[in-house]
Amino acid sequence: MKITSDFLVIGSGIAGLSFALKVADNKTVSIITKREIQETSTRYAQGGIATVFSNEDSFESHSKDTMVAGAQLSNREIVDMVVAAGPKAVQDLINFGTDFTRNSSGEYDLTREGGHSFRRILHAADLTGDEIERALVAAVQNHPNITVYEHHCAIDLITEAKTLQRRLPENRCLGAYALDIKNDEVLSFGAQITVLATGGAGKVYQYTCNPDIASGDGVAIAYRAGAAIANMEFMQFHPTTLFHPHAKSFLISEAVRGEGAILKRADGTAFMDKYHKLKDLAPRDIVARAIDNEMKTNGDDCVYLDITHKGEKYIKDRFPHIHKTLLEYGIDMGKQPIPVVPAAHYLCGGIKVDSHGQTEIKNLFAIGEVSCTGLHGANRLASNSLLEGAVFGDRAAQLALKNVADTMPTFPVIKPWDHGNATNSDEEVVVNHNWDEIRLFMWNYVGIVRTDKRLSRALRRINMIQEEITDYYWDFYITSDLLELRNLATVAELIIRCALERKESRGLHYNLDYPETDDIHWKKDTVLRKTF
Numbered sequence: 210m211k212i213t214s215d216f217l218v219i220g221s222g223i224a225g226l227s228f229a230l231k232v233a234d235n236k237t238v239s240i241i242t243k244r245e246i247q248e249t250s251t252r253y254a255q256g257g258i259a260t261v262f263s264n265e266d267s268f269e270s271h272s273k274d275t276m277v278a279g280a281q282l283s284n285r286e287i288v289d290m291v292v293a294a295g296p297k298a299v300q301d302l303i304n305f306g307t308d309f310t311r312n313s314s315g316e317y318d319l320t321r322e323g324g325h326s327f328r329r330i331l332h333a334a335d336l337t338g339d340e341i342e343r344a345l346v347a348a349v350q351n352h353p354n355i356t357v358y359e360h361h362c363a364i365d366l367i368t369e370a371k372t373l374q375r376r377l378p379e380n381r382c383l384g385a386y387a388l389d390i391k392n393d394e395v396l397s398f399g400a401q402i403t404v405l406a407t408g409g410a411g412k413v414y415q416y417t418c419n420p421d422i423a424s425g426d427g428v429a430i431a432y433r434a435g436a437a438i439a440n441m442e443f444m445q446f447h448p449t450t451l452f453h454p455h456a457k458s459f460l461i462s463e464a465v466r467g468e469g470a471i472l473k474r475a476d477g478t479a480f481m482d483k484y485h486k487l488k489d490l491a492p493r494d495i496v497a498r499a500i501d502n503e504m505k506t507n508g509d510d511c512v513y514l515d516i517t518h519k520g521e522k523y524i525k526d527r528f529p530h531i532h533k534t535l536l537e538y539g540i541d542m543g544k545q546p547i548p549v550v551p552a553a554h555y556l557c558g559g560i561k562v563d564s565h566g567q568t569e570i571k572n573l574f575a576i577g578e579v580s581c582t583g584l585h586g587a588n589r590l591a592s593n594s595l596l597e598g599a600v601f602g603d604r605a606a607q608l609a610l611k612n613v614a615d616t617m618p619t620f621p622v623i624k625p626w627d628h629g630n631a632t633n634s635d636e637e638v639v640v641n642h643n644w645d646e647i648r649l650f651m652w653n654y655v656g657i658v659r660t661d662k663r664l665s666r667a668l669r670r671i672n673m674i675q676e677e678i679t680d681y682y683w684d685f686y687i688t689s690d691l692l693e694l695r696n697l698a699t700v701a702e703l704i705i706r707c708a709l710e711r712k713e714s715r716g717l718h719y720n721l722d723y724p725e726t727d728d729i730h731w732k733k734d735t736v737l738r739k740t741f
């Protein structure tokens with residue numbers, strides 16, 4: 210079956226929905242999303258969205274903090290552009306219905322997180338993403354020109370080169386194939402412009418605070434189609450997720466440290482002063498490495514985050530969701546320190562795009578966490594991700610509206626999906642086993658601290674697993690689990706290859722064989738492209 214619209218948006222987080230709402234007034238939009246519409250990383254964001262909203266603050270300061278966190282690898286022009294576009298992008302979210310928390314004087318309450326020189330983070334208590342997603346979903350569902358396809362998993366892009374089966378001087382995207390998960394059917398979505406807004410890839414690591422949707426699909430899909438992928442070695446580990454046998458890496462927001470919480474060893478001594486002058490509010494890469502070092506040096510399973518000195522009433526009012534969730538695990542954060550460990554959180558690299566979110570493939574945009582815009586460099590500043598999603602959703606929409614034709618142009622005929630000789634699999638254990646194996650060796654060999662030996666070992670392992678997945682992929686009917694496994698393996702390979710390429714330590718990439726930052730040779734992106 211073939212479905213056609215002016216715009217095809219893949220993903221329903223802040224980036225995809227912002228884009229859709231900004232192009233839909235006079236054009237048709239299809240949104241495909243692989244679970245329910247609201248099931249996104251956006252929904253789980255706690256801390257907030259960073260932008261300059263106070264008179265004491267300045268664009269210069271926000272840009273400088275972003276550059277420092279990014280270990281000077283961020284693109285200064287992009288940083289300045291995003292920072293300056295921030296207040297309008299946040300106002301647009303408010304106009305779509307987002308209700309950010311206000312203080313007793315009725316002004317927006319601004320919180321602080323690591324690496325920020327000022328209070329500049331708007332939040333909705335400690336459920337900011339849930340509130341943004343709620344407002345955007347409601348606006349999308351009320352829009353007559355937007356059709357949402359839930360439980361549809363994008364498989365691959367449909368490109369002109371692939372359709373005509375020949376190399377072209379300039380490849381063009383014509384849409385995407387997607388698996389209708391509930392009906393087990395592959396559909397072709399044709400569109401003038403396709404937007405990948407598929408979010409991050411935290412699931413590539415054994416421990417992550419990301420939801421299950423974060424399997425790196427967009428990066429793998431774009432790589433297979435020939436787009437450039439950059440800076441995949443910069444996987445951000447959030448310093449503080451709950452350490453508890455039954456908690457699936459529940460995040461303890463950095464805003465908790467922003468409001469005064471202190472990291473401590475099991476014996477109650479604080480330790481961050483040993484690592485950075487900003488102590489507990491140092492950039493995330495430094496805090497995560499410090500915790501890793503403390504745990505390894507002292508042989509401890511976790512460290513502790515203590516905010517008890519702020520008093521129970523304050524804690525319950527400011528962090529109601531975290532407080533309530535911790536109580537379910539038997540931890541009262543008003544009375545006792547919270548056991549925490551780092552976990553994979555955010556992909557700073559991704560599909561390389563220009564300042565409007567355009568990829569190297571014509572008519573294909575990538576926005577949000579799936580993209581590499583130049584904003585984050587070697588490490589993302591806290592709360593700059595929601596900001597990037599909203600700003601690039603807007604900028605991509607403005608350009609896409611200029612590029613789109615008034616009437617649907619004629620496409621080359623899109624070939625229906627070919628199942629070949631595939632049969633039903635009775636070996637699903639292979640999928641589960643490979644999934645677990647990838648996530649475990651990525652954690653152990655390609656985690657917070659790396660060495661060339663560990664990275665080479667990981668590369669050998671991923672090459673073997675990929676051969677197995679390729680055989681399996683063409684022999685059996687596809688399922689969403691198999692699609693995600695194939696994408697996860699591709700993303701793991703790209704992270705390892707970028708990490709092996711970078712012969713220095715910078716931001717989130719720390720290699721014991723090259724512990725210094727080497728500005729002369731390595732102040733540049735690592736870029737990979739598939740060879741055909």
Ligand code: FAD
Nearest residue numbers: 220221222224250251254256257363408577578592594595
């Ligand atoms: P997402 O919101 O992740 O949406 C991706 C969408 O793509 C989903 O709808 C998914 O189903 C869909 N999708 C994926 N693959 C496919 C496929 N193959 N086919 C169809 N659909 C697909 N950032 C901040 O700035 N501030 C914060 O306070 C903050 N807190 C965070 C807390 C947590 C626990 C987490 C996990 C992240 C947090 N982040 C925060 C990061 C931020 O939430 C994300 O980077 C951001 O929301 C990503 O938005 P997005 O639109 O790019 O993708």
Ligand code: SIN
Nearest residue numbers: 255256462463591592
């Ligand atoms: C958090 O609340 O700690 C997450 C903030 C972010 O990832 O930007």
